[in-house]
Amino acid sequence: MKKVVITTENKCSHCPGTRCCQYVTQHIDSPRKKVDFQLMLWQVSHANVEFYKDEDGWFLMFITPCEQLLDNGLCAIYEQRPNICHEYENDYCEYDASAEEGFELYFKTYPSLLAYCKKRFKRFP
Ligand code: SF4
Ligand code: SF4
Structure with a gap:
């Protein structure tokens, strides 16, 4: 069988689960105080709500597939898709x-964030 050569033109049609369409993120102010982390602990307790920090700062992330994503992996609004896409x-x-x-x-x-809070603050909560 001939091996498929992945290029930028065909890569998306071979992408398992169309990975970049499976979540949304929102940049947030860097949490500093206990009260900031208390709020995050409540948020992360909900299904599919996560937090991460990278070189651009802190982000709230919801793991939730885009409703414009069709079963065949194509975008239903491809021509009008939002700028970020x-x-x-x-x-x-x-x-x-x-x-x-x-x-x-x-x-x-929740446990992973709570463990971080306990390390970061002498006493938490
Ligand atoms: S669907 Fe998204 S993650 Fe997958 S190859 Fe295309 S741009 Fe990359
Ligand atoms: S609008 Fe289209 S390209 Fe953007 S996340 Fe949704 S399915 Fe993916």
Whole structure:
């Protein structure tokens, strides 16, 4: 069988789960006080709510597939897709390396964030 050569033109059609369309992120102010982390602990307690920190700062992330994503992996609004999607380059993307590799901190659960808080503050809460 002939091996498929992955290029930027065909990469998205071979991307398992269309990775970059499976979540939304929102930049947040860097948490500093206990009260900031208390709020985050409440948020991360909810299903599919996560936090990470990378070179651009802290982000709230919701793991939730885009409703414009069709079963065949195509975008239902491709021509009118939002700027953030339009500007996302696939020359080196989540197909090549998971986004997590660029995370300095990553909290997917209440226990993981609570452990960080207990390390960061002498007494928590
Ligand atoms: S841009 Fe990258 S992560 Fe997104 S669908 Fe295409 S190959 Fe997958
Ligand atoms: S609008 Fe289209 S390209 Fe953007 S996240 Fe949704 S499915 Fe993906």
